[in-house]
Amino acid sequence: MRLLEARMAHRWTLTELAGELHLSPRHLVRIFKTTTGLPSMAYLAQHRVETAASLLLHTDQSVTQIGQAVGWADQNYFARRFKAYYGLSATTYRQRFTHNAIGLRPSARVPVRS
Numbered sequence: 001m002r003l004l005e006a007r008m009a010h011r012w013t014l015t016e017l018a019g020e021l022h023l024s025p026r027h028l029v030r031i032f033k034t035t036t037g038l039p040s041m042a043y044l045a046q047h048r049v050e051t052a053a054s055l056l057l058h059t060d061q062s063v064t065q066i067g068q069a070v071g072w073a074d075q076n077y078f079a080r081r082f083k084a085y086y087g088l089s090a091t092t093y094r095q096r097f098t099h100n101a102i103g104l105r106p107s108a109r110v111p112v113r114s
Helices: 002-006 014-020 025-036 040-058 063-069 075-086 090-103
Strands: none
Touching: 002 014, 002 040, 014 025, 014 040, 025 040, 040 063, 040 075, 040 090, 063 075, 063 090, 075 090
16 A cells, blocks of 8 residues: 555556566455455545645645656546546546635644634
């Protein structure tokens, strides 16, 4: 998991990931699914889309830049994956939820009365 997260933008294949970990692809899938509930490539896709959502809310990077940062350089592919996961386009997601993310920042704390 740490390897996928650390090199999220890398174009991983199951064979390459298994090789990095000195495991057979089949054994890696079995271990990964037992541990996380997801196959390794599904975990990577979920991590990418969740990271993209966070970047949309907390940075001013363009949707294209965010797609590239998380490993989906093809804008159309990124758009399809994001919409499949959240049910909204990345642009709509940013427009709809950015104000909520800003309101949750620590600077918006309400003083506590004694």
